[in-house]
Amino acid sequence: MNQSIIKIRNLNFSYNRQPVLQDVDLEVATGDFMAMIGPNGGGKTTLLKLMLGLLSADRGQILIFGKSPKAVSHRIGYVPQDVHINKDFPVSVLDVVMMGKLRPGRGWTRHSKNDRASACHVLEKVEMADYDDRRIGELSIGQIQRVFVARALVTEPDLLFLDEPTASIDTKGQREFYTLLKELNEIITIIVVSHDLMVVSGYVKSVACVNQRLHHHGHAELTGEMIELMYQCTAEEVCPVELIAHGVPHRVLHPHEEE
Amino acid sequence: MFEALQFEFMQNALMAGLLASLICGIMGTLVIVNRLVFLSGGVAHAAYGGIGLAFFFGWPYLFGTIGFSLIMALFMATVTLKAKHRSDTIIGVLWAVGMALGIILIDLTPGYHVDLMSYLFGSILTVPDSDIWLMLGVAVTIICVVTYFYNDYLALSYDEEFAQIRGIHVKGLYFVLIALLAVAVVMIIRVVGLILVIALLTIPPYIVEKYSKSLFKMMIFSCLLSAAFTMTGLWISFTLNLTSGATIILVAGAGFLLSLALERVMPKISKRANRMVEE
Numbered sequence: 370m371n372q373s374i375i376k377i378r379n380l381n382f383s384y385n386r387q388p389v390l391q392d393v394d395l396e397v398a399t400g401d402f403m404a405m406i407g408p409n410g411g412g413k414t415t416l417l418k419l420m421l422g423l424l425s426a427d428r429g430q431i432l433i434f435g436k437s438p439k440a441v442s443h444r445i446g447y448v449p450q451d452v453h454i455n456k457d458f459p460v461s462v463l464d465v466v467m468m469g470k471l472r473p474g475r476g477w478t479r480h481s482k483n484d485r486a487s488a489c490h491v492l493e494k495v496e497m498a499d500y501d502d503r504r505i506g507e508l509s510i511g512q513i514q515r516v517f518v519a520r521a522l523v524t525e526p527d528l529l530f531l532d533e534p535t536a537s538i539d540t541k542g543q544r545e546f547y548t549l550l551k552e553l554n555e556i557i558t559i560i561v562v563s564h565d566l567m568v569v570s571g572y573v574k575s576v577a578c579v580n581q582r583l584h585h586h587g588h589a590e591l592t593g594e595m596i597e598l599m600y601q602c603t604a605e606e607v608c609p610v611e612l613i614a615h616g617v618p619h620r621v622l623h624p625h626e627e628e
Numbered sequence: 629m630f631e632a633l634q635f636e637f638m639q640n641a642l643m644a645g646l647l648a649s650l651i652c653g654i655m656g657t658l659v660i661v662n663r664l665v666f667l668s669g670g671v672a673h674a675a676y677g678g679i680g681l682a683f684f685f686g687w688p689y690l691f692g693t694i695g696f697s698l699i700m701a702l703f704m705a706t707v708t709l710k711a712k713h714r715s716d717t718i719i720g721v722l723w724a725v726g727m728a729l730g731i732i733l734i735d736l737t738p739g740y741h742v743d744l745m746s747y748l749f750g751s752i753l754t755v756p757d758s759d760i761w762l763m764l765g766v767a768v769t770i771i772c773v774v775t776y777f778y779n780d781y782l783a784l785s786y787d788e789e790f791a792q793i794r795g796i797h798v799k800g801l802y803f804v805l806i807a808l809l810a811v812a813v814v815m816i817i818r819v820v821g822l823i824l825v826i827a828l829l830t831i832p833p834y835i836v837e838k839y840s841k842s843l844f845k846m847m848i849f850s851c852l853l854s855a856a857f858t859m860t861g862l863w864i865s866f867t868l869n870l871t872s873g874a875t876i877i878l879v880a881g882a883g884f885l886l887s888l889a890l891e892r893v894m895p896k897i898s899k900r901a902n903r904m905v906e907e
Contacts (some may be wrong), residue, residue, distance in 0.1 A: 372633070441797065443793065443795045454786075455661075455787070457837060458786050459837055460841075464782070464842060468786070468787070
Protein backbone atom coordinates (compact mmCIF):
# COMPACT_ATOMS: atom_id res chain seq x y z
CA MET A 370 0.00 0.00 0.00
CA ASN A 371 2.69 2.46 0.92
CA GLN A 372 4.98 1.73 -1.96
CA SER A 373 5.86 4.75 -4.04
CA ILE A 374 4.24 4.80 -7.44
CA ILE A 375 5.94 8.07 -8.41
CA LYS A 376 9.44 9.09 -7.41
CA ILE A 377 10.78 12.46 -8.50
CA ARG A 378 14.24 13.59 -7.52
CA ASN A 379 15.84 16.99 -7.98
CA LEU A 380 13.70 17.82 -11.01
CA ASN A 381 14.43 21.02 -12.94
CA PHE A 382 12.62 22.31 -15.98
CA SER A 383 12.79 25.62 -17.78
CA TYR A 384 10.93 27.01 -20.75
CA ASN A 385 12.72 29.58 -22.91
CA ARG A 386 15.32 29.85 -20.16
CA GLN A 387 12.64 30.80 -17.65
CA PRO A 388 12.74 28.30 -14.80
CA VAL A 389 9.33 26.68 -14.41
CA LEU A 390 10.18 24.00 -11.88
CA GLN A 391 13.17 23.97 -9.54
CA ASP A 392 14.56 21.19 -7.38
CA VAL A 393 11.29 19.31 -7.20
CA ASP A 394 11.26 16.20 -5.05
CA LEU A 395 8.11 14.17 -4.75
CA GLU A 396 7.06 10.70 -3.73
CA VAL A 397 3.52 9.59 -4.27
CA ALA A 398 2.38 6.44 -2.53
CA THR A 399 0.28 3.82 -4.26
CA GLY A 400 -3.37 4.49 -3.49
CA ASP A 401 -2.84 8.18 -2.83
CA PHE A 402 -5.36 10.83 -3.87
CA MET A 403 -3.25 13.94 -4.22
CA ALA A 404 -4.38 17.45 -5.01
CA MET A 405 -1.91 19.72 -6.74
CA ILE A 406 -2.55 23.40 -6.08
CA GLY A 407 -0.73 26.57 -6.97
CA PRO A 408 -1.03 29.76 -9.02
CA ASN A 409 -1.42 29.88 -12.78
CA GLY A 410 1.98 29.48 -14.36
CA GLY A 411 3.24 27.83 -11.20
CA GLY A 412 4.16 24.70 -13.10
CA LYS A 413 1.35 22.28 -12.22
CA THR A 414 0.48 21.35 -15.79
CA THR A 415 4.17 21.25 -16.69
CA LEU A 416 4.81 18.80 -13.87
CA LEU A 417 1.97 16.57 -15.11
CA LYS A 418 3.35 16.67 -18.65
CA LEU A 419 6.83 15.79 -17.38
CA MET A 420 5.36 12.82 -15.53
CA LEU A 421 3.58 11.77 -18.73
CA GLY A 422 6.77 11.96 -20.78
CA LEU A 423 5.34 14.69 -23.01
CA LEU A 424 8.15 17.00 -21.87
CA SER A 425 11.72 16.15 -20.93
CA ALA A 426 13.37 17.45 -17.77
CA ASP A 427 16.51 19.59 -17.90
CA ARG A 428 17.87 17.86 -14.83
CA GLY A 429 16.68 15.31 -12.34
CA GLN A 430 14.88 12.02 -12.47
CA ILE A 431 11.29 10.91 -12.71
CA LEU A 432 10.41 7.30 -12.08
CA ILE A 433 6.87 6.04 -12.48
CA PHE A 434 6.23 2.41 -11.60
CA GLY A 435 10.04 2.39 -11.31
CA LYS A 436 10.50 3.27 -14.99
CA SER A 437 10.88 6.35 -17.18
CA PRO A 438 7.61 8.12 -17.97
CA LYS A 439 7.82 7.48 -21.73
CA ALA A 440 7.98 3.73 -21.15
CA VAL A 441 4.91 3.59 -18.95
CA SER A 442 2.74 6.50 -20.12
CA HIS A 443 0.18 4.05 -21.53
CA ARG A 444 -0.61 2.98 -17.97
CA ILE A 445 -1.55 6.54 -17.02
CA GLY A 446 -4.98 8.01 -17.67
CA TYR A 447 -4.82 11.71 -18.50
CA VAL A 448 -7.56 14.31 -18.58
CA PRO A 449 -6.09 17.51 -20.05
CA GLN A 450 -7.08 20.98 -18.98
CA ASP A 451 -7.89 22.22 -22.45
CA VAL A 452 -10.83 20.11 -23.58
CA HIS A 453 -12.21 22.33 -26.31
CA ILE A 454 -9.35 21.75 -28.68
CA ASN A 455 -10.61 20.92 -32.14
CA LYS A 456 -14.25 21.65 -31.43
CA ASP A 457 -15.20 21.25 -35.10
CA PHE A 458 -13.52 17.88 -35.40
CA PRO A 459 -15.79 15.28 -37.03
CA VAL A 460 -15.74 12.64 -34.34
CA SER A 461 -18.46 11.11 -32.17
CA VAL A 462 -18.35 10.90 -28.38
CA LEU A 463 -18.00 7.11 -28.52
CA ASP A 464 -15.07 7.34 -30.94
CA VAL A 465 -13.29 9.83 -28.69
CA VAL A 466 -13.64 7.43 -25.76
CA MET A 467 -12.40 4.54 -27.88
CA MET A 468 -9.17 6.43 -28.56
CA GLY A 469 -8.34 5.23 -25.07
CA LYS A 470 -8.25 1.70 -26.48
CA LEU A 471 -5.45 2.50 -28.92
CA ARG A 472 -2.24 0.55 -28.68
CA PRO A 473 0.92 1.19 -30.65
CA GLY A 474 1.37 -0.77 -33.84
CA ARG A 475 -2.13 -2.09 -33.71
CA GLY A 476 -3.04 -0.94 -37.21
CA TRP A 477 -5.59 -2.53 -39.48
CA THR A 478 -8.04 -3.94 -36.96
CA ARG A 479 -11.22 -2.12 -36.17
CA HIS A 480 -12.27 -1.67 -32.59
CA SER A 481 -13.57 -4.91 -31.17
CA LYS A 482 -16.95 -5.45 -29.54
CA ASN A 483 -15.19 -5.57 -26.19
CA ASP A 484 -13.66 -2.14 -26.78
CA ARG A 485 -17.07 -0.77 -27.68
CA ALA A 486 -18.68 -2.36 -24.64
CA SER A 487 -16.10 -1.01 -22.21
CA ALA A 488 -16.35 2.44 -23.85
CA CYS A 489 -20.12 2.39 -23.31
CA HIS A 490 -19.61 1.21 -19.76
CA VAL A 491 -17.33 4.11 -18.77
CA LEU A 492 -19.68 6.55 -20.51
CA GLU A 493 -22.42 5.28 -18.19
CA LYS A 494 -20.11 5.80 -15.25
CA VAL A 495 -19.68 9.48 -16.09
CA GLU A 496 -23.38 9.74 -16.98
CA MET A 497 -22.78 10.48 -20.64
CA ALA A 498 -24.17 7.25 -22.11
CA ASP A 499 -27.06 9.05 -23.82
CA TYR A 500 -24.64 11.16 -25.81
CA ASP A 501 -22.48 8.41 -27.33
CA ASP A 502 -23.64 9.14 -30.87
CA ARG A 503 -23.30 12.92 -30.67
CA ARG A 504 -20.56 14.90 -32.31
CA ILE A 505 -18.08 16.00 -29.68
CA GLY A 506 -18.41 19.68 -30.67
CA GLU A 507 -22.14 19.71 -29.88
CA LEU A 508 -21.49 19.15 -26.17
CA SER A 509 -20.91 21.75 -23.49
CA ILE A 510 -17.44 22.07 -22.01
CA GLY A 511 -18.55 20.34 -18.81
CA GLN A 512 -19.89 17.44 -20.84
CA ILE A 513 -16.71 17.18 -22.91
CA GLN A 514 -14.77 17.07 -19.67
CA ARG A 515 -16.81 14.04 -18.61
CA VAL A 516 -16.16 12.38 -21.95
CA PHE A 517 -12.43 12.98 -21.51
CA VAL A 518 -12.62 11.42 -18.07
CA ALA A 519 -14.30 8.41 -19.70
CA ARG A 520 -11.53 8.31 -22.30
CA ALA A 521 -8.94 8.24 -19.51
CA LEU A 522 -10.82 5.55 -17.57
CA VAL A 523 -11.30 3.23 -20.52
CA THR A 524 -7.52 2.79 -20.66
CA GLU A 525 -7.86 0.98 -17.31
CA PRO A 526 -5.10 3.09 -15.82
CA ASP A 527 -3.15 2.40 -12.64
CA LEU A 528 -2.60 6.09 -12.26
CA LEU A 529 -4.93 8.94 -13.15
CA PHE A 530 -3.94 12.57 -13.81
CA LEU A 531 -6.63 15.21 -14.04
CA ASP A 532 -5.80 18.81 -14.92
CA GLU A 533 -8.49 21.09 -13.49
CA PRO A 534 -11.28 18.71 -14.40
CA THR A 535 -14.03 20.67 -12.74
CA ALA A 536 -13.18 24.16 -13.97
CA SER A 537 -16.41 24.36 -15.99
CA ILE A 538 -18.71 22.32 -13.78
CA ASP A 539 -21.14 23.83 -11.25
CA THR A 540 -20.78 23.16 -7.52
CA LYS A 541 -23.24 20.29 -7.43
CA GLY A 542 -21.62 18.67 -10.43
CA GLN A 543 -18.22 19.12 -8.79
CA ARG A 544 -19.36 17.30 -5.68
CA GLU A 545 -20.69 14.40 -7.76
CA PHE A 546 -17.49 14.39 -9.75
CA TYR A 547 -15.23 14.17 -6.71
CA THR A 548 -17.44 11.47 -5.21
CA LEU A 549 -16.84 9.49 -8.40
CA LEU A 550 -13.10 10.10 -8.12
CA LYS A 551 -13.12 8.98 -4.51
CA GLU A 552 -14.80 5.78 -5.56
CA LEU A 553 -12.21 5.27 -8.32
CA ASN A 554 -9.44 5.95 -5.82
CA GLU A 555 -10.16 2.60 -4.21
CA ILE A 556 -8.21 1.01 -7.05
CA ILE A 557 -6.48 3.88 -8.84
CA THR A 558 -3.89 6.36 -7.58
CA ILE A 559 -5.08 9.85 -8.49
CA ILE A 560 -3.43 13.24 -8.90
CA VAL A 561 -5.76 16.14 -9.52
CA VAL A 562 -4.78 19.72 -10.31
CA SER A 563 -7.27 22.13 -8.87
CA HIS A 564 -7.79 25.75 -8.05
CA ASP A 565 -10.60 25.19 -5.62
CA LEU A 566 -8.98 23.79 -2.53
CA MET A 567 -12.18 23.95 -0.50
CA VAL A 568 -13.95 21.56 -2.87
CA VAL A 569 -11.00 19.23 -3.09
CA SER A 570 -10.18 19.16 0.61
CA GLY A 571 -12.99 16.83 1.60
CA TYR A 572 -11.86 14.15 -0.78
CA VAL A 573 -8.08 14.11 -1.17
CA LYS A 574 -5.53 12.37 1.01
CA SER A 575 -2.58 14.68 0.43
CA VAL A 576 -1.81 18.08 -1.06
CA ALA A 577 1.15 19.31 -3.08
CA CYS A 578 1.68 23.06 -3.43
CA VAL A 579 3.44 23.85 -6.70
CA ASN A 580 4.93 27.23 -7.38
CA GLN A 581 8.23 26.63 -9.13
CA ARG A 582 9.11 24.60 -6.07
CA LEU A 583 6.98 21.87 -4.64
CA HIS A 584 5.89 21.30 -1.11
CA HIS A 585 4.13 18.05 -0.37
CA HIS A 586 1.83 17.79 2.63
CA GLY A 587 1.76 14.05 2.76
CA HIS A 588 -1.23 12.31 4.26
CA ALA A 589 -2.27 15.30 6.29
CA GLU A 590 -5.75 15.40 7.75
CA LEU A 591 -6.86 18.33 5.73
CA THR A 592 -10.25 19.27 6.99
CA GLY A 593 -9.47 20.82 10.34
CA GLU A 594 -5.86 21.83 9.98
CA MET A 595 -6.07 23.15 6.49
CA ILE A 596 -5.72 26.82 7.16
CA GLU A 597 -2.92 26.22 9.57
CA LEU A 598 -1.23 24.05 6.99
CA MET A 599 -1.60 26.74 4.41
CA TYR A 600 -0.03 29.35 6.62
CA GLN A 601 2.83 27.05 7.31
CA CYS A 602 3.17 26.70 3.63
CA THR A 603 3.26 30.47 3.11
CA ALA A 604 5.95 30.82 5.72
CA GLU A 605 8.10 28.63 3.59
CA GLU A 606 7.28 30.86 0.63
CA VAL A 607 6.11 27.98 -1.42
CA CYS A 608 2.37 28.48 -1.60
CA PRO A 609 0.70 31.57 -2.99
CA VAL A 610 -1.31 33.49 -0.46
CA GLU A 611 -3.93 34.78 -2.89
CA LEU A 612 -4.79 31.30 -3.97
CA ILE A 613 -5.36 30.07 -0.49
CA ALA A 614 -7.73 32.95 -0.04
CA HIS A 615 -10.00 31.27 -2.57
CA GLY A 616 -10.58 28.47 -0.17
CA VAL A 617 -11.00 30.44 3.01
CA PRO A 618 -14.65 30.94 3.89
CA HIS A 619 -14.36 34.61 4.81
CA ARG A 620 -13.52 35.36 1.22
CA VAL A 621 -17.23 35.24 0.59
CA LEU A 622 -17.52 38.41 2.62
CA HIS A 623 -14.57 40.16 1.02
CA PRO A 624 -14.54 39.08 -2.55
CA HIS A 625 -12.21 41.88 -3.65
CA GLU A 626 -9.61 41.69 -0.96
CA GLU A 627 -6.98 40.69 -3.49
CA GLU A 628 -7.28 43.92 -5.43
CA MET B 629 -21.05 14.85 -72.41
CA PHE B 630 -21.68 11.31 -73.68
CA GLU B 631 -20.47 11.97 -77.18
CA ALA B 632 -17.45 13.68 -75.63
CA LEU B 633 -16.61 10.44 -73.87
CA GLN B 634 -15.90 8.81 -77.22
CA PHE B 635 -12.64 10.76 -77.36
CA GLU B 636 -9.76 9.08 -75.63
CA PHE B 637 -8.44 12.38 -74.25
CA MET B 638 -11.81 12.97 -72.62
CA GLN B 639 -11.82 9.49 -71.06
CA ASN B 640 -8.35 10.11 -69.71
CA ALA B 641 -9.35 13.54 -68.43
CA LEU B 642 -12.30 11.96 -66.65
CA MET B 643 -10.12 9.24 -65.12
CA ALA B 644 -7.47 11.75 -64.05
CA GLY B 645 -10.15 13.96 -62.53
CA LEU B 646 -11.70 11.06 -60.60
CA LEU B 647 -8.34 9.82 -59.32
CA ALA B 648 -7.36 13.35 -58.30
CA SER B 649 -10.70 13.60 -56.46
CA LEU B 650 -10.03 10.34 -54.65
CA ILE B 651 -6.52 11.37 -53.59
CA CYS B 652 -7.57 14.89 -52.63
CA GLY B 653 -10.64 13.70 -50.74
CA ILE B 654 -8.56 11.52 -48.42
CA MET B 655 -5.48 13.72 -48.09
CA GLY B 656 -7.54 16.92 -48.00
CA THR B 657 -9.50 15.63 -45.01
CA LEU B 658 -6.27 14.99 -43.12
CA VAL B 659 -4.91 18.37 -44.29
CA ILE B 660 -7.94 20.23 -42.97
CA VAL B 661 -8.18 18.51 -39.59
CA ASN B 662 -4.42 18.78 -39.01
CA ARG B 663 -4.34 22.40 -40.23
CA LEU B 664 -1.81 21.68 -42.94
CA VAL B 665 -3.34 23.89 -45.65
CA PHE B 666 -0.47 26.36 -45.62
CA LEU B 667 2.09 23.58 -45.58
CA SER B 668 0.39 21.93 -48.58
CA GLY B 669 0.51 25.25 -50.43
CA GLY B 670 4.18 25.54 -49.56
CA VAL B 671 4.97 22.06 -50.85
CA ALA B 672 2.99 22.58 -54.04
CA HIS B 673 4.77 25.84 -54.87
CA ALA B 674 8.21 24.74 -53.78
CA ALA B 675 7.76 21.76 -56.13
CA TYR B 676 8.43 24.16 -58.98
CA GLY B 677 12.03 24.26 -57.77
CA GLY B 678 12.12 20.52 -58.34
CA ILE B 679 10.80 20.94 -61.86
CA GLY B 680 13.55 23.48 -62.51
CA LEU B 681 16.21 21.14 -61.10
CA ALA B 682 14.94 18.26 -63.19
CA PHE B 683 15.10 20.32 -66.38
CA PHE B 684 18.43 21.96 -65.64
CA PHE B 685 20.25 18.74 -64.80
CA GLY B 686 18.33 16.65 -67.30
CA TRP B 687 16.95 14.34 -64.58
CA PRO B 688 13.74 12.45 -65.14
CA TYR B 689 10.87 14.79 -64.32
CA LEU B 690 9.27 12.77 -61.51
CA PHE B 691 12.59 11.91 -59.87
CA GLY B 692 13.59 15.57 -59.61
CA THR B 693 10.23 16.93 -58.60
CA ILE B 694 9.22 14.28 -56.07
CA GLY B 695 12.71 14.19 -54.57
CA PHE B 696 12.90 17.95 -54.16
CA SER B 697 9.33 18.24 -52.82
CA LEU B 698 9.88 15.43 -50.34
CA ILE B 699 12.98 17.15 -48.95
CA MET B 700 11.16 20.48 -48.74
CA ALA B 701 8.09 18.88 -47.16
CA LEU B 702 10.01 16.95 -44.55
CA PHE B 703 12.02 20.06 -43.72
CA MET B 704 8.76 22.01 -43.28
CA ALA B 705 7.39 19.19 -41.13
CA THR B 706 10.47 19.28 -38.91
CA VAL B 707 10.17 23.03 -38.49
CA THR B 708 6.47 22.67 -37.66
CA LEU B 709 7.28 20.16 -34.93
CA LYS B 710 10.27 22.03 -33.52
CA ALA B 711 9.21 25.67 -33.71
CA LYS B 712 5.44 25.81 -33.99
CA HIS B 713 5.19 29.58 -33.71
CA ARG B 714 7.64 30.33 -36.49
CA SER B 715 6.68 27.54 -38.84
CA ASP B 716 4.37 29.65 -41.03
CA THR B 717 7.15 32.15 -41.73
CA ILE B 718 9.62 29.46 -42.71
CA ILE B 719 7.07 27.67 -44.90
CA GLY B 720 6.41 31.04 -46.59
CA VAL B 721 10.12 31.49 -47.28
CA LEU B 722 10.52 27.98 -48.73
CA TRP B 723 7.37 28.52 -50.78
CA ALA B 724 8.82 31.63 -52.44
CA VAL B 725 12.42 30.43 -52.73
CA GLY B 726 11.38 27.10 -54.26
CA MET B 727 9.37 28.81 -56.98
CA ALA B 728 12.02 31.42 -57.73
CA LEU B 729 14.68 28.72 -57.92
CA GLY B 730 12.54 26.80 -60.41
CA ILE B 731 12.03 29.83 -62.65
CA ILE B 732 15.73 30.79 -62.67
CA LEU B 733 16.84 27.22 -63.39
CA ILE B 734 14.40 26.98 -66.29
CA ASP B 735 15.68 30.36 -67.58
CA LEU B 736 19.19 28.93 -67.50
CA THR B 737 18.20 25.72 -69.28
CA PRO B 738 18.81 26.05 -73.00
CA GLY B 739 16.16 24.96 -75.47
CA TYR B 740 12.68 23.82 -74.47
CA HIS B 741 10.92 25.85 -71.79
CA VAL B 742 8.05 24.56 -69.66
CA ASP B 743 5.13 26.88 -69.51
CA LEU B 744 4.46 28.20 -66.00
CA MET B 745 0.75 28.27 -66.82
CA SER B 746 0.62 24.53 -67.47
CA TYR B 747 2.23 24.03 -64.08
CA LEU B 748 -0.27 26.32 -62.39
CA PHE B 749 -3.39 25.00 -64.09
CA GLY B 750 -2.19 21.69 -65.50
CA SER B 751 -3.45 20.19 -68.70
CA ILE B 752 -6.07 17.67 -67.79
CA LEU B 753 -7.07 17.24 -71.44
CA THR B 754 -3.64 15.92 -72.44
CA VAL B 755 -3.00 13.38 -69.69
CA PRO B 756 -1.17 10.32 -71.06
CA ASP B 757 -2.05 6.77 -69.99
CA SER B 758 1.20 6.42 -68.03
CA ASP B 759 0.20 9.28 -65.71
CA ILE B 760 -3.16 7.66 -65.05
CA TRP B 761 -1.38 4.50 -63.93
CA LEU B 762 0.96 6.49 -61.71
CA MET B 763 -1.94 8.30 -60.10
CA LEU B 764 -3.68 5.00 -59.56
CA GLY B 765 -0.55 3.71 -57.82
CA VAL B 766 -0.39 6.77 -55.58
CA ALA B 767 -4.10 6.48 -54.79
CA VAL B 768 -3.80 2.81 -53.83
CA THR B 769 -0.77 3.53 -51.63
CA ILE B 770 -2.60 6.34 -49.85
CA ILE B 771 -5.70 4.22 -49.30
CA CYS B 772 -3.61 1.36 -47.85
CA VAL B 773 -1.58 3.56 -45.48
CA VAL B 774 -4.55 5.60 -44.29
CA THR B 775 -6.74 2.52 -43.78
CA TYR B 776 -4.00 0.72 -41.88
CA PHE B 777 -3.29 3.65 -39.58
CA TYR B 778 -6.83 5.06 -39.55
CA ASN B 779 -7.34 4.88 -35.77
CA ASP B 780 -3.88 6.27 -35.11
CA TYR B 781 -4.39 9.19 -37.51
CA LEU B 782 -7.79 9.86 -35.98
CA ALA B 783 -6.28 10.02 -32.50
CA LEU B 784 -3.25 12.10 -33.39
CA SER B 785 -5.29 14.53 -35.48
CA TYR B 786 -7.79 15.01 -32.68
CA ASP B 787 -5.46 15.08 -29.67
CA GLU B 788 -1.78 14.66 -30.38
CA GLU B 789 -0.73 14.55 -26.73
CA PHE B 790 -3.19 11.85 -25.84
CA ALA B 791 -2.08 9.77 -28.83
CA GLN B 792 1.52 10.13 -27.67
CA ILE B 793 0.64 8.99 -24.15
CA ARG B 794 -1.05 5.93 -25.60
CA GLY B 795 2.28 5.04 -27.15
CA ILE B 796 1.43 5.94 -30.76
CA HIS B 797 4.48 6.96 -32.81
CA VAL B 798 3.10 10.43 -33.36
CA LYS B 799 6.20 11.92 -35.00
CA GLY B 800 6.75 8.99 -37.34
CA LEU B 801 3.14 8.99 -38.48
CA TYR B 802 3.24 12.76 -38.93
CA PHE B 803 6.25 12.47 -41.24
CA VAL B 804 4.57 9.66 -43.17
CA LEU B 805 1.52 11.89 -43.59
CA ILE B 806 3.60 14.80 -44.87
CA ALA B 807 5.56 12.53 -47.23
CA LEU B 808 2.33 11.10 -48.66
CA LEU B 809 1.02 14.63 -49.03
CA ALA B 810 4.14 15.73 -50.93
CA VAL B 811 3.98 12.78 -53.34
CA ALA B 812 0.25 13.23 -53.87
CA VAL B 813 0.59 16.95 -54.53
CA VAL B 814 3.41 16.48 -57.06
CA MET B 815 1.54 13.72 -58.87
CA ILE B 816 -1.60 15.76 -59.18
CA ILE B 817 0.16 19.00 -60.11
CA ARG B 818 1.46 17.28 -63.23
CA VAL B 819 -2.07 16.42 -64.23
CA VAL B 820 -4.34 19.18 -63.05
CA GLY B 821 -1.99 21.95 -61.90
CA LEU B 822 -1.11 23.26 -58.50
CA ILE B 823 -4.03 25.67 -58.12
CA LEU B 824 -6.49 22.85 -58.65
CA VAL B 825 -4.64 20.70 -56.12
CA ILE B 826 -5.02 23.34 -53.43
CA ALA B 827 -8.66 23.89 -54.36
CA LEU B 828 -9.51 20.18 -54.26
CA LEU B 829 -7.51 19.62 -51.07
CA THR B 830 -9.32 22.34 -49.17
CA ILE B 831 -12.77 23.16 -50.57
CA PRO B 832 -14.58 19.77 -50.49
CA PRO B 833 -13.32 18.68 -47.04
CA TYR B 834 -14.13 22.10 -45.61
CA ILE B 835 -17.69 21.96 -46.95
CA VAL B 836 -18.41 18.44 -45.71
CA GLU B 837 -16.67 18.73 -42.33
CA LYS B 838 -19.76 20.15 -40.63
CA TYR B 839 -21.99 17.38 -41.94
CA SER B 840 -19.70 14.42 -41.21
CA LYS B 841 -19.94 12.43 -38.02
CA SER B 842 -16.59 10.74 -38.44
CA LEU B 843 -13.27 11.30 -40.15
CA PHE B 844 -14.01 8.34 -42.41
CA LYS B 845 -17.31 9.81 -43.56
CA MET B 846 -15.60 13.15 -44.10
CA MET B 847 -13.13 11.42 -46.44
CA ILE B 848 -15.89 9.65 -48.38
CA PHE B 849 -18.03 12.79 -48.70
CA SER B 850 -14.98 14.82 -49.78
CA CYS B 851 -14.13 12.32 -52.49
CA LEU B 852 -17.70 12.35 -53.79
CA LEU B 853 -17.95 16.13 -53.72
CA SER B 854 -14.56 16.50 -55.42
CA ALA B 855 -15.70 14.08 -58.12
CA ALA B 856 -18.93 16.02 -58.60
CA PHE B 857 -17.02 19.31 -58.93
CA THR B 858 -14.51 17.79 -61.35
CA MET B 859 -17.17 16.19 -63.55
CA THR B 860 -19.32 19.30 -63.64
CA GLY B 861 -16.30 21.48 -64.36
CA LEU B 862 -15.12 19.22 -67.17
CA TRP B 863 -18.56 19.14 -68.72
CA ILE B 864 -18.94 22.94 -68.58
CA SER B 865 -15.44 23.48 -69.96
CA PHE B 866 -16.12 21.06 -72.81
CA THR B 867 -19.48 22.59 -73.72
CA LEU B 868 -18.39 26.22 -73.46
CA ASN B 869 -14.83 25.61 -74.63
CA LEU B 870 -13.19 27.04 -71.48
CA THR B 871 -9.91 26.18 -69.70
CA SER B 872 -10.75 22.98 -67.84
CA GLY B 873 -8.66 23.41 -64.66
CA ALA B 874 -9.94 26.92 -64.03
CA THR B 875 -13.53 25.88 -64.73
CA ILE B 876 -13.32 23.04 -62.19
CA ILE B 877 -11.98 25.46 -59.58
CA LEU B 878 -14.77 27.95 -60.26
CA VAL B 879 -17.35 25.19 -59.90
CA ALA B 880 -15.77 24.20 -56.56
CA GLY B 881 -15.68 27.85 -55.53
CA ALA B 882 -19.37 28.23 -56.40
CA GLY B 883 -20.07 25.12 -54.31
CA PHE B 884 -18.17 26.70 -51.43
CA LEU B 885 -20.21 29.92 -51.58
CA LEU B 886 -23.41 27.91 -51.89
CA SER B 887 -22.55 25.92 -48.76
CA LEU B 888 -21.84 29.12 -46.83
CA ALA B 889 -25.17 30.55 -47.95
CA LEU B 890 -26.97 27.32 -47.04
CA GLU B 891 -25.42 27.43 -43.61
CA ARG B 892 -26.88 30.89 -43.09
CA VAL B 893 -30.29 30.07 -44.48
CA MET B 894 -30.81 26.56 -43.12
CA PRO B 895 -31.22 27.45 -39.42
CA LYS B 896 -33.79 30.12 -40.38
CA ILE B 897 -35.77 27.67 -42.51
CA SER B 898 -35.80 24.99 -39.83
CA LYS B 899 -36.84 27.61 -37.27
CA ARG B 900 -39.69 28.72 -39.50
CA ALA B 901 -40.68 25.10 -40.08
CA ASN B 902 -40.74 24.53 -36.34
CA ARG B 903 -42.91 27.59 -35.85
CA MET B 904 -45.33 26.36 -38.51
CA VAL B 905 -45.53 22.98 -36.83
CA GLU B 906 -46.24 24.65 -33.51
CA GLU B 907 -49.02 26.75 -35.04
